[in-house]
Amino acid sequence: MDALLEIQKLTKDFMLHDLNRRISGCRNVSLSVRAGEFVGITGRSGSGKSTILRSVYRTNLPQQGSILYDSRLFGVLDLLEASERQMIQLRRFEIGYISQFLNIPPRTTAFTAVVQSALDAFDVRDGGQKGTVPVSPFTADDKMGHGNRSLLSSGEPRDIERATREARRLLEHFELAEELWDLYPLTFSGGEKLRLNIAAAMVKQPRLLLLDEPTASLDRDSKLKVRTLIERMKDQGCTMLGIFHDFEFMEGVCDREFNMQDGFIDG
Amino acid sequence: MDSPCLSVQHLSCSFGAGCSFCAEPDAPLEHAICPRCGTIHAVRDVSLDVYPGEIVGIVGESGSGKSTLMRCICFDVPATRGSIFASPVENGSVNVLDCSSQRKRAIRNTVFGMVYQNPFLGLRMDFSALSNIAEQMLASGVRTVAQMSARANSLLKQVNIPLRRAGDAPRLFSGGMQQRVQIARALSNRPPILLLDEVTTGLDLSVQARVLDLIVQLQRELDVSMLVVSHDLAVIRMLAQRTSVMLEGKIVEQGLTDQILEDPQHRHTQQLVHSLL
Structure with a gap:
């Protein structure tokens, strides 16, 4: 094709x-x-x-x-x-889908939403059976500290660490102000919601x-x-x-x- | 692709003797009741699969057969026809409906966790919350008191029941607390398949939110498969990736939840969706 x-x-x-x-x-x-x-x-x-x-x-x-x-x-x-x-x-x-509307479970902070999105997509990317493992195009940054983990899946600590790192990179890359990361996105402005949607979709590195x-x-x-x-x-x-x-x-x-x-x- | 954890095939459940007229799969019934012999066909030829770690939703108006379907799966109500396969039972190779009643009890206690719409069906209202959970664990063969009380306490904590209330009987609890004790009881044996029947109906919004968060957390952390019945489409949208729509005992539409809600095909599904506030 x-x-x-x-x-x-x-x-x-x-x-x-x-x-x-x-x-x-x-x-x-x-x-x-x-x-x-x-x-x-x-x-x-x-x-x-x-x-x-x-x-x-x-x-x-x-x-x-x-x-x-x-x-x-x-x-x-x-x-x-x-x-x-x-x-x-x-x-x-x-396949990712981005619209102006929030597509994030309620009572989830912006940061957790992106981390969860990354964790959801790790399975196959790391499984090594299907396709190749893409190399993240974003620059490394090891600062951590954000994240309400209450809703996170019980992934391997190593995975959670990596997802946290990628979430941080993407939120920075798509310029969502850091003071919003630990808030519920329901009250975000249209532009902020969109940035969050983009970060949550892109962290999966969709084709x-x-x-x-x-x-x-x-x-x-x-x-x-x-x-x-x-x-x-x-x-x-x-x-x-x-x-x-x-x-x-x-x-x-x-x-x-x-x-x-x-x-x-x-x- | 993986194989289903729970597979329901051509399940029917009727109340009454039936006759040659209503034995036909497509016989025209009047609201699931046979016009000739008066037999109630609560569930008619229902097939559905639930995959490991998946939440499947079932929606439909009152009386469409949702609860009867759930109760057939956990053997509360005997199914008239059809088969049910569950991967934890002999790798899904035997129809659990054909098992002996002793075997069914064991399956009921270890494979399926059922949470009823009406807490009176799932709890002993006069026993303490703690003993309700311990009873379920006894049924599955746990015999050490220390083990039972440790597990019961940790479950009650998980569902946000304060430990000082653990010794109280559920009849002294609010509806939301009773529902959460039911969930704790259903989870006590770590069942791989949870059947949730209208678990949030009648709860106020903040308690509903807590119960829903708990369900999502259980799915993520324990990878439990769930069949969730609700007539609240918002609940289904939040929880289920795939949804079946029931009407008069039959599944009339099956699909991805967002498709069911945004591009409903069947007349009845359209009526349900258009009834949203």
């Missing part, structure tokens, strides 16, 4: 049984993402952008088409046909990252920062498929972009 992700003739309608209505999500959409590429999808609200992204993550169940993904765990597979167990594994080890309008609720300055963050993720070799509704933001960051209108891809 040439590309990391190949979406073919994807069609998704939402059936609302009680209202007897069929709402169109996306129609006959085909696009591909090569390894290391950042592909952007733009379009107005309701044009079907999210439907595509959520179909890749299997939050949506499309009626037609295929989504081929070249996975490390299972080889090439159609994400629409993959078992739920396979999807859980892929979400845990390979494919789905960005669901990460800039939607941010002001101009924060958007520029997100752009810098995306550039950093790209530098680290992360493959990304993102949706945005502002054109300008995408320019210069995306390798390729598609525009959606009424469920179809333009041109």
